[in-house]
Every structure is written in structure tokens, then in C-alpha cells.
Amino acid sequence: VAVALVHHPVRNRQGEVVTTSVTNLDVHDFARICRTYGAAPFYLATPIEAQRDMVRSIVSRWEAGPDHPRREALAGIAVVASLPDAVADLAARVGARPDVIVTGANLRDGVSTFAAVRASLADGSRHAALVVFGTGWGLAREVTDAADARLEAIDAGTGFNHLPVRAALAIVLDRLLGPGLY
Numbered sequence: 001v002a003v004a005l006v007h008h009p010v011r012n013r014q015g016e017v018v019t020t021s022v023t024n025l026d027v028h029d030f031a032r033i034c035r036t037y038g039a040a041p042f043y044l045a046t047p048i049e050a051q052r053d054m055v056r057s058i059v060s061r062w063e064a065g066p067d068h069p070r071r072e073a074l075a076g077i078a079v080v081a082s083l084p085d086a087v088a089d090l091a092a093r094v095g096a097r098p099d100v101i102v103t104g105a106n107l108r109d110g111v112s113t114f115a116a117v118r119a120s121l122a123d124g125s126r127h128a129a130l131v132v133f134g135t136g137w138g139l140a141r142e143v144t145d146a147a148d149a150r151l152e153a154i155d156a157g158t159g160f161n162h163l164p165v166r167a168a169l170a171i172v173l174d175r176l177l178g179p180g181l182y
């Protein structure tokens with residue numbers, strides 16, 4: 001199981017398709033959460049070359065720095081220009097096209113449950129999976145429509161479920177790959 005954090009194409013508040021800036025906190029927290037659950041690589045996808053260079057320089061600074069759990073976590077990052085590039089890279093690593101599984105706070109129709117996706121990962125019926133997270137106001141429709149599976153939204157039934165993307169990642173990976181307390 002690999003993870004992608006997408007900065008384009010995503011929506012803004014008005015629903016327009018935009019490119020967001022990379023957030024430093026996302027880089028570190030995604031890397032640590034992915035390492036914790038054994039999800040790899042963590043693809044950080046941005047079309048902005050200067051931002052890809054910035055992330056690579058953060059990673060290389062830690063590579064050269066003192067031993068620290070953060071260094072081990074950051075080693076799992078793969079910086080790419082786009083989601084299709086992440087899919088192609090993962091396909092080359094595992095020898096088959098991965099299933100693209102998208103997430104979103106508003107996904108309701110035609111969704112796969114956490115239980116079903118967890119079972120499909122455990123029984124080997126998916127060769128590989130790329131679980132995709134959005135930035136801004138979420139993944140553009142063209143991404144969610146083209147996905148192999150749309151994961152049901154995390155919803156605690158309070159009428160509000162717009163989680164920070166880092167929290168959503170932790171909850172999703174724990175439900176899909178964690179020890180399973182439910």
C-alpha cells in the first residue's frame with residue numbers, strides 16, 4: 001500500500017481546479033504516519049518544480065543530519081510531478097498497475113467501505129493500492145471519477161467531518177492497515 005498527497009488537480013473554496021502549495025507540516029507528518037503503518041512510498045505530487053526541489057532539500061538535509069526517527073520516515077518520500085507519475089512509478093516498482101483509491105470528506109455515492117477495502121488488501125486481491133489524499137478543498141472531480149475505488153468518508157455522525165488531511169491519513173491507514181479494534 002502506497003499513499004499520494006496531491007497538490008493538483010484540487011478544488012478551491014469556489015470549486016475551481018487549482019494547484020496548492022506544499023505545506024511543510026504535511027511533508028513531515030505524512031512521512032511519519034506512512035512509516036508507522038508501513039505504507040510506502042509516500043508520493044508527494046506537485047507540478048511546481050521549485051516546490052519539488054524544496055521537498056527534496058528538506059529530505060536531503062535530514063539524510064545528512066543526525067540519526068532521528070524523522071530521518072527514517074522521510075526516506076520513504078518519493079517526490080513526483082503528478083498523480084499519473086505516482087501511479088507509473090508504483091507500477092514499475094511492483095510490476096502491475098496499482099488500484100487507485102481516493103479519499104474525501106464528501107464521498108458518499110458508489111463508495112467502498114473501509115471493511116471491504118481492508119479485506120481486499122489483506123486477502124491479496126489487489127496487487128497494489130495507491131491511497132490518494134487531497135489538499136485545498138479536496139481532490140478534483142476528474143480524479144475521484146477516474147479512481148478504481150472511492151473510500152467511504154470518515155464520518156463520526158456529528159454533522160461535521162472536514163478533517164485536517166494529516167488526521168484523515170492517520171485514521172484511514174489505521175482502519176485499513178492497523179491491528180483492528182472494531
Ligand SMILES: C[S@@+](CC[C@H](N)C(=O)[O-])C[C@H]1O[C@@H](n2cnc3c(N)ncnc32)[C@H](O)[C@@H]1O
Pocket residue numbers: 103104105106132133134135136137138139152153154155161162163164165166168169
Ligand atoms: C480537503 S483537504 C484539507 C486541507 C487542509 N488545508 C488541511 O490540511 O486540513 C482534506 C483531505 O483530507 C482527506 N479528508 C478530510 N476529511 C475526510 C473525511 N471525513 N473522510 C475521508 N477523507 C477526508 C481527503 O483526502 C481530503 O482531500
